[in-house]
Amino acid sequence: MIPDEIRVKDKDIHAFLEVFNNPKSYGNGLLSGKTVAIKDNILFDGHKVSAASKILENFFATYDATVVKKLKEAGAVIIGRTNMDEFAMGSSTENSAFDVTKNPYNLKHVAGGSSGGSAAAVAVGMADIALGSDTGGSIRQPAAFCGVVGLKPTYGRVSRYGLMAYGSSLDQIGPLAKTVTEAEILYKVIKGQDKMDSTTISDETYPVVKKFSKTIGVPRSFVESEGVSSEVKQNLIESVEKFKSLGYKIVDVNPPNLKYVLPTYYILALAEASSNLARFDGIKYGLHVEGKDGIDDYFKTRGASFGKEVRRRIILGTYVLSSGYYDEYYGQANEARRMITRELRELFREVDLMLTPTTPSPAWKIGEKSNNPLEMYLEDIFTVHANISGCPAISLPSGFSDKLPLGIELTADLGREDNLFVAGKEFFGE
Amino acid sequence: MDAKKVLDLAKLARIEIGYEEAESLSHEFDAILGYVGEVKGVSKADNLKLKADSFPIRNIMRNDKDPHETSFYTENILGQAPAREGNYIRVKKIL
Numbered sequence: 001m002i003p004d005e006i007r008v009k010d011k012d013i014h015a016f017l018e019v020f021n022n023p024k025s026y027g028n029g030l031l032s033g034k035t036v037a038i039k040d041n042i043l044f045d046g047h048k049v050s051a052a053s054k055i056l057e058n059f060f061a062t063y064d065a066t067v068v069k070k071l072k073e074a075g076a077v078i079i080g081r082t083n084m085d086e087f088a089m090g091s092s093t094e095n096s097a098f099d100v101t102k103n104p105y106n107l108k109h110v111a112g113g114s115s116g117g118s119a120a121a122v123a124v125g126m127a128d129i130a131l132g133s134d135t136g137g138s139i140r141q142p143a144a145f146c147g148v149v150g151l152k153p154t155y156g157r158v159s160r161y162g163l164m165a166y167g168s169s170l171d172q173i174g175p176l177a178k179t180v181t182e183a184e185i186l187y188k189v190i191k192g193q194d195k196m197d198s199t200t201i202s203d204e205t206y207p208v209v210k211k212f213s214k215t216i217g218v219p220r221s222f223v224e225s226e227g228v229s230s231e232v233k234q235n236l237i238e239s240v241e242k243f244k245s246l247g248y249k250i251v252d253v254n255p256p257n258l259k260y261v262l263p264t265y266y267i268l269a270l271a272e273a274s275s276n277l278a279r280f281d282g283i284k285y286g287l288h289v290e291g292k293d294g295i296d297d298y299f300k301t302r303g304a305s306f307g308k309e310v311r312r313r314i315i316l317g318t319y320v321l322s323s324g325y326y327d328e329y330y331g332q333a334n335e336a337r338r339m340i341t342r343e344l345r346e347l348f349r350e351v352d353l354m355l356t357p358t359t360p361s362p363a364w365k366i367g368e369k370s371n372n373p374l375e376m377y378l379e380d381i382f383t384v385h386a387n388i389s390g391c392p393a394i395s396l397p398s399g400f401s402d403k404l405p406l407g408i409e410l411t412a413d414l415g416r417e418d419n420l421f422v423a424g425k426e427f428f429g430e
Numbered sequence: 431m432d433a434k435k436v437l438d439l440a441k442l443a444r445i446e447i448g449y450e451e452a453e454s455l456s457h458e459f460d461a462i463l464g465y466v467g468e469v470k471g472v473s474k475a476d477n478l479k480l481k482a483d484s485f486p487i488r489n490i491m492r493n494d495k496d497p498h499e500t501s502f503y504t505e506n507i508l509g510q511a512p513a514r515e516g517n518y519i520r521v522k523k524i525l
Contacts, residue, residue, distance in 0.1 A: 062506040198490040263466040274443060281444075283521055288512035294522040295444075303446030311445055315436065316459060318443040320466075332469040339472060374461045 001035070006079065006126045012107055014099040015120040018048060019080040030189050032075035037127035039118050040081040041088055042173070043162035044068050051164050052096040053086045055286045055305035065162020066197065067131060067173055067190045074189045079127055082117025086307045087277065088138055088166045090114050091379045092369070095309045100366055103145060105404055109363040112142030115176065119146035122176050129186050130176040135167045136265050137358075137383025139174045140395035144358035144407025147397045149183045149424070150176045152383075154414050155390030156201035158187075159194035167272040168199075170265075170387040180396070180424035187417065206415030210349060212422065216243055216410075217253035217351035225259075225381060229361040231401035236357050239398050239408045239427075243355070246426050251351060255343035258385060260336045265384035266377055267320050267333035274317025277310070312373060341389040348391075348413035353423055356382045358395040358407035386411050394420040396427055431456045431463070 001009070003019045010016050017040050025032065038044060041051045043061035045068070050056040064072070071078060085095035093101040093116030101116040103109040104123045111120040115132030119142035122130050132139040134152040143150025151174045158173045165171060175186035193200045223236060240250055282288040282301030289300040306314070320329035347354065360381055369376045386393035393411040400406060412419040424430075436452040436459065447455075504517060513520035 059510060062503060062510070195492065198492065257472065260469055260472055263468045266462070266466050267469060278444075282512060283519060285507075285510035285512075294524055297522065298444040299441075299446035302444055306445065311440075311447065311451075312455060312458065314443050314445060315439050315447075315455065316462065318439050319459070319463075322439070322442070328470060329463075329466065332472055333466075336469045336472040373458055374465055377462070377465075 001126060003079070009124065009126055013102050013104055013120050013124065015082055015101050015111070015117040015124075015126060016080045017050065017052065017083050017098060017117070020047065020078065023077045023079045025075050025077050026072035027075045029074035030185055031071065034076050034128045035079045036071055036076045037080050037082045037118055037121040037130040038068065038078060039115050039130070039132050040084050041133055041164040042067060042131060044078060044081070047081070049081065051087045052084045052098055053305070053307065053310070054097045055280050055301070057097070057287065059286055061162075063162065066159035066194045068162065070190050076189075082115070082121055082130065084117055085114035086310050087164065087273070088114040088133055088135055089273065089309050089313050091137070091141055091376055092364070093117060093142070094366065094370060095307055097307050102366070103363045103404070105147065106363070108365055109404060110145065110366055112145030112363060114138040114142075115150075116142045118176050119143050119148055119150065122146070122148045122178060128177075129182055131173055131186075131190070132176050133163055133171060133173050134387065135170045136269060136387050137380045139176060140358050140383050140393060140407070140409060141380070143176050143395045144397070144409075145363040145405060147405030148176055148178055149180055149394065149396055150174065151183050151187060151394045151417070151420065152386055152392060153187060153191065153417055154201065154206070154392045155387075156199045156205070157191050157392070157417070159192070159197040159200050161194055161196035165276040167269040167387075168276060169272060170269060172387070179430055180394070180421055180428060181430050183394070184421045201415070206413070208416075210352070210413070212352050212419055214248045215251065215351045216248050216353045216355050216423070217251050217347060218355050219253050219255060219258060221254055222258045223356055225360070227360050227378060227381075228357070229401075231362070232357045232360060232406060235399050235401070235406045236355070236408060240355065242427065243423075248423070253347055253351065253354065255340070255347055257336065257339045257343055261340060261385045261388060262377065262381055264333045264336040264340065265380065265388055267329050268337065268388070270313050270317035271321050271330050272317070274314045274321065277306075277314055280306075309373070337388050340385060344385065344389045344391060344411075345413065348416070352412065352416075352419050354411040356409050356411075358382055358409040362401045362404035362406055382409060390414055392417045392420055394424055396424055431459050
């Protein structure tokens with residue numbers, strides 16, 4: 001599709017913040033001839049990159065992210081930057097400072113988020129594949145809402161050099177695609193240790209301890225959590241039946257501390273956000289709003305150019321890290337994180353994969369949850385465990401509810417993306 | 431949490447917000463903190479039994495050598511600064 005065709009097609013959806021004028025191929029490889037859309041928090045040298053924030057509205061990337069360098073080498077054509085929740089903070093792309101991305105299946109509904117633009121672009125074929133980032137479900141949830149495949153790799157699998165940081169102990173870049181096969185190819189292109197990101201892992205970091213035995217655990221009591229819609233539960237039952245018919249053994253599992261995943265996640269993410277976003281000061285780069293003196297420049301710049309959700313998260317993050325409350329919140333969240341991680345790793349000695357829905361409900365109506373941040377946070381119930389533990393997880397399209405897509409999610413042990421691909425391809429008959 | 435507390439936190443976070451926003455945030459914060467406060471229920475005693483291998487944290491250092499060419503990024507980076515003086519970012523007087 002040429003840029004003008006994409007722009008016409010995107011008029012009602014608003015998946016893109018910018019469609020590049022003269023996209024080109026820089027090399028030859030696994031992605032030759034493929035068009036790729038990248039989330040607006042990934043740096044592409046010489047191009048604007050804003051994290052969908054007013055504070056970076058006119059910021060130009062000064063270098064290529066490692067993933068962009070790898071895309072170029074693999075022959076991909078990078079066609080544009082996609083809309084997102086500002087600084088990846090949100091689950092609907094409604095928090096973008098510029099536009100709300102619409103769900104391609106029903107324009108009155110959200111596309112999910114924060115990588116909503118990337119998911120919508122792939123869903124309607126404006127891009128063959130796309131990159132997103134996932135801090136608490138930001139690839140998998142929009143993938144589920146838009147009926148595409150979305151993968152969050154193991155923490156450290158993909159270099160984050162050139163990704164704008166939100167929650168550094170949680171963030172990971174990953175692929176969105178129409179099929180598991182395409183997601184796997186894109187994953188293979190972007191993965192690998194990188195000297196520019198010291199958190200990247202090697203193929204030896206997590207030795208294989210269990211051979212794949214087609215065993216899937218379903219945490220039934222967790223799936224029965226309050227607020228999970230009946231269509232989603234029914235869809236999961238159908239997916240379980242499908243896996244059974246493919247020769248998988250399904251077992252009940254019950255990691256007791258899964259119930260703490262969301263509180264744990266939000267404390268850690270808010271704390272890390274408040275720290276990471278301290279760099280935006282109106283002095284080094286980005287928007288500057290004049291105050292009466294040096295420190296007032298900070299107040300004015302940050303007050304005027306961060307959106308409401310970003311302000312909310314930074315201020316709350318400041319609270320959970322403040323000296324009187326640190327132990328109660330941040331300290332406890334780190335304890336809970338260790339427990340959850342241990343339980344999941346022990347679980348993966350018994351089963352190859354854990355199966356849950358990706359989201360507790362299909363895509364909601366635009367504006368429906370905007371005035372209740374807590375209600376929006378609860379939508380991440382089934383995705384954050386993967387970020388807390390570092391485990392890889394994939395969302396697969398699994399059907400529809402009232403013409404809106406639904407997704408199921410498979411989580412694997414650290415380093416075992418291979419299990420996700422095998423089961424995902426079997427699920428679709430790829 | 432009251433609006434004054436939110437304003438104090440916003441000050442720590444270097445974000446200017448108005449009283450009205452602080453007031454509405456204070457109610458949201460009560461709801462959010464009430465929910466995330468559930469982590470207080472996690473027992474630390476259980477956690478003492480954790481083996482180190484279940485949550486590996488390690489420092490990774492690189493050698494302090496092979497820097498990029500001097501001034502390789504200077505123009506690009508300074509070009510993004512809101513105010514510049516020569517090869518410096520211009521800031522306001524502090525004292």
